[in-house]
Amino acid sequence: MPEQSNDYRVVVFGAGGVGKSSLVLRFVRGTFRESYVPTIEDTYRQVISCNKQVCTLQITDTTGSHQFPAMQRLSISKGHAFILVYSIMSRQSLEELKPIYAEICDIKGDTENIPIMLVGNKCDETTREVSPNDGTALSKQWNCAFMETSAKTNHNVKELFQELLQLEKRRSMSLQLDSKKSKSQKRREKLKGKCAVMKRWRASTTELSFPLAKPNTALLLLRSVRRCKLHAPCSVTVRVLTTNGFHYSYLSNL
Structure with a gap:
């Protein structure tokens, strides 16, 4: 978990209509909304247990519009983890994630230690423009996790957030090991003089x-x-x- 904070901030990005809000609502409330209602920005909170501590999962559902670049940059700077959603029915929605990922890299720097999930939503649909192999290939290029979901049928929705938390746990463990390694190196340097x-x-x-x-x-x-x-x-x-x-x-x- 982020230092000195009990809030774990997850930011959900994606083009309009890919099902960002549907995924969040399905996870937080267990409901599915058939109609499409454009989102400016909504924040949902869910109390969870992580790393043997009770904390608040704060999920920011962002707008699919490109009219608010300042709001997007602010969400990235405050976010601890990111879900990048596209629709398997729209290759264009996958392409629109690329500048968002580039901006995350620009603001966060080293994304190797930032939990990121690439998500292909609406996998219950039979009409595809993006295959699972396409999603897997892009996730390898970005060095992030990949999963296909369906907010409508509740397929992999809970697993999506569980996997994101597992990525955060592994990241925290890696940072702790790096810190211990650094202290060990300092001790060896002191002993070297002795x-x-x-x-x-x-x-x-x-x-x-x-x-x-x-x-x-x-x-x-x-x-x-x-x-x-x-x-x-x-x-x-x-x-x-x-x-x-x-x-x-x-x-x-x-």
């Missing part, structure tokens, strides 16, 4: 001095250096100078 002395002196016995240090402290420091596992085991002579001026040496195998 191991420089051991790396230069590869002799079987090495003498190190720890002024004003206790013997146990000296050994602890040496063993912490050894944990980096960059070098072969070696014997180390530890010389300890105590606060009262005495010093002594002993041999330690790390």
Whole structure:
């Protein structure tokens, strides 16, 4: 889920009449509207469980008109995930998604970590202009998920939003792993500096001095250096100078 937010914002794009509103209403309310009513922009909220947390799925159903470019850019900038809908009965509706996808790339930058679903709606219809292979090919080109749906028969509607949430979970896990990897790299870089002395002196016995240090402290420091596992085991002579001026040496195998 997006950081510091319990709202997961999904934006639905597509040409007029492809069934964007029908998909959203079928998912949120379980209803289907036969008549076509053009949408300017509607927002629906659905409470869901995701990543073991209760959050609000905020679905923005956008207009199919190109008269509101500023509104479209704002929806993209605020969106966490995107559903790009076309009708399998209209190749033109598929072509109209291409500039929208390009704008998502322009605003969001790296779309590899942005959950995007390409959706061919009205798959219950027998008259086709876009085959499933066409949708699959474009989804591979865009590196996004693909699914055919029917808001009328409720085919794959629930699965569509479930898949979108799974994409978000995988994205979140990937970001967490990248973050852990970055921290691990920083720790290795810090340890690399501590191991420089051991790396230069590869002799079987090495003498190190720890002024004003206790013997146990000296050994602890040496063993912490050894944990980096960059070098072969070696014997180390530890010389300890105590606060009262005495010093002594002993041999330690790390």
